[in-house]
Amino acid sequence: MNEFNERDDSAQTVPRLKQQPKQGLLHKSPWLVLVFSLLITGLAWHVATDTVNVAKNAYFDFRVREAITRIVQRMQAYQQVLLGVQGLYKASVSVERHEFRSYIGSLHLADHYPGIQGVGFSLIVPAAAKNAHVGALRKEGFTAYDIRPEGHRELYTSIVYLEPFKDRNLRAFGYDMYSEPVRRAAMEDARDNDRMAMSGKVRLVQESGGEEQAGFLLYLPIYRNGLPHSTVAERRTNIIGWTYSPFRMNDLMQGIHGERASDLDIEIFDGKEATAGSLMYDSAQNHTAGPSLRSSLLSSTAIEIAGRPWTIHIRALQGLHSRVDSRRPELIAVAGLVISLLLTWLTWSLVTGREHAVAAVRERERLIAELQKAIAEIKTLEGILPICSVCKKIRDDKDAWNQMETFISEHSDAVFSHGYCPDCAKKVMEDIKKKP
Template sequence: MTRLQLSLFSPTKPLWWLGIVLSLAVALGLHTVATRSVESEARARFHNQARNTQFNINASIKAYTDVLRAAASYFQAGGEVTRETFHRYVQGLDLEHNYPAIDNINFAEYYTDAQRPAAEARQRQLTDNLYPSYRLHPEGKRPEYAVLTLIEPLEGFGDRYGLDIAARPGVAGALFAARDQGALSSSGQPIPLRSAPSHVGMAMRIPIYRNSMPITTIEERRLACIGSVGLGFSVPRLVDAALGEMPVRTVRVSLRDSSSIGKPPAQLFDSQPNMPRADSDHFVTELPVQFHGRTWHAQFSVPKRALYSSFDQFLPALAGSMGFGASVLIYALFITLASSRRRAVKLARAMTRELRDSQARLQLSHHRLRRLAAHADHIKEEERKRIAREIHDDLGQNLLALRIEADILATRTEKTHPRLHARARATLHQIDNTIRSVRQIINDLRPNVLDLGLSAAVEWQIAQFRLRSGIKCEFIEDAVADHGVDDHCATAFFRVLQESLSNIHQHASATMVRVELQQMHGMLRMTISDNGIGINTASRHKAGSFGLVGIEERISLLGGNCSINSLPHGGTTVSIAVPVGYRVAPADDMRLSA
């Protein structure tokens, strides 16, 4: 071997170069892991924000569809709809503030070529001076017409009065198909918008039929149809409104309509049309948006660095530096230990003392963390109680008042307005469903029955379990089971019972459950047993499964003990015991020493 090789691999000299190489490898690995972790978290956050925007777009489309259906109901409620009443109806919607993407709402009258002279004569006889002179356009004879006769707001749309929207073949096909099917329609073809000529607009229409005529068959619907109510809205304004809640302003959103078979996707919207396409330095996700039988594809892209905080950008370098420093220190320690037995023994003693101190601090920290967890659990239960009370006192009362009003409306319209009565009854039914949902939410947050004591709460929960699962459940308690039990302990026992019954319902395949609650020698005990398939050991310690761990932790925080015994196909028994009157120490002094 050469002198250089002997110097590098000498057993009497420390191999510092090897330590540097290992430290660099560790630093590179930690840097890579931190970079991927930051990128993964940012990607997940961006995907969630994109999902929220997708939900907002779908919700806005549904809201505009509801506006259209409400307008159709207004026409079919009975009575004559004049220009003045239609103007007041649309004005009451306050489109500018409530539905900013809507351009206008209109009514198109349907008639055949044979009915055209009479229809034009009716329009020319109107002398309220609200609309300009009537003129059918585009001119020409067609078998059927769909002429705009009511438009709101009229300002900026006066020249649309008398427009035959069925003159365009694609629009006519969608209109008359919707008339024959009695369904809402959209041709999917962009329409011009007066309020924003550069924007892509979309239209939706719903047919209106005479109330006195049957509409069972296609021919009956054609004879009964008097026209359709429609609205046009701006796709850019719709998307901009949905993007308002996106915290990152540099997100680029493009919306394409890919529903036309054999045609390239139509570009409906692009928030940054002059920017180049997204590359590998961008997060990109594409989500579908449903628009009445058509599928739009919303593509979201954002530069990765726009989602990184200052700490995120600094974290990989910090992890690499700390990994390098820690590796060098560990290697130096190894060399030091290997070089001298005396120094190794001395260092070992020092490390032992330091380890004991660290263990003592760790135990103290663990104890304080457990107290803090107990305090946090108490705060969570108090917050659930507060939220449940506010929902009951505020939302519950509002729903009750709303139900009374709806019931009065249903009663008063029972004989005079059958259709309005049916709508009122449907609304009343929906309010009742909402009230039941609110009650269920309140019970899920914190059942009021807990205020009556632990025994009453356990009995109520068991009754709910029987009703929900159909599993036979037996409850045994002694006369003083919940005597002296404070609210904190009662809540913990109730949550343990909730989790255990939920596990039995979902996983145990049991046919019989037995719950025992008793107080003896200052200890409150509860046992939940079933005759199900038992708990597999691997399943019990599966990563991401915290149900049983949560039970054990709740009881431990109360100074009690918990045992879970199970045999394959032999059922499971959960036993918990807590000293009555145990108080969790307050969390005011929970400051961990450095």
């Protein structure tokens, strides 16, 4: 019976969910977002760090130029003091002690020239005139006066004027600076070239042995008025002495950099080479030593003052770094990390939410398919029921009923109830009675 096996295949057609992208790529999406976000954060951090470093370098260069300019300007101002003394001698037949004291006092050194130890005059004393010279000074009231150090020399010099004439400066009275090689070299340079000359590193005679500082001196020659000094020979013949100023390095540098002195570590070396022996000044002695001194910002500059070279090393301290906003890279790194994690979490939420939605749709499709299948199978019962096509009554067709029972049992869990109809029951009872 072909009519019993016909199916409506169109009833089983169900819309299917479109093929989805590979799940592996979706699962990797949060990690890809995290890696990309961290790369962007790293790039931003690198750019910010470079920007901060450029700003620090620019500010450091500015501070180095400023520091060196202040040192040079201070020394130029002190040279003007000696030029003024030279002018005093040129304008006078002789300069007496009280005149010298009055002139230097009018300059108010302590107020206008911080760091200067004093201003003096060193007189040339020929060996033949030494005794007369000592006698004249003692008659002025300096009964213990003598030229120091002792010993015979062809030429003596003596500090006869030094203002302010008190405290440490009293120790320098009568000292022969020409007897000491470093001082002598500067004095000869000033004499022969008729210019300002600066000595190398020395220990000043003003030092008493406690809290000593490196020192140096500035010299300016004084020639006899009315006599020529155009040539070296004329200068050596007609020189009468030198006006000079002694300096203690720490005192000289005190306050030169103002309120921002803690920004820089400044080292000043005598000469062109930076050695322990040539170190004249180190501002780090006034600061706390530590990691801040190991800054990558370091400058080395050579300058010349009154014909003498100085080498200046400057490195940045923590104070300078704090004046430049260096927190931006850290803020970018922290913010970038937080944003990267948030984006990763959001991507993960979207991916897992989509997977749940896809699973729900697939379950709905499965249920619909099963329902449609059940409906289709029920419809097939129309083809296997033994119904008369004319009167629409169920036919008494044993073979048809057996075929229907077999079909239903193959396609469902339904179980037929078996029993006897009234006619069959009557017949069965009659057969039973007939049996012995």
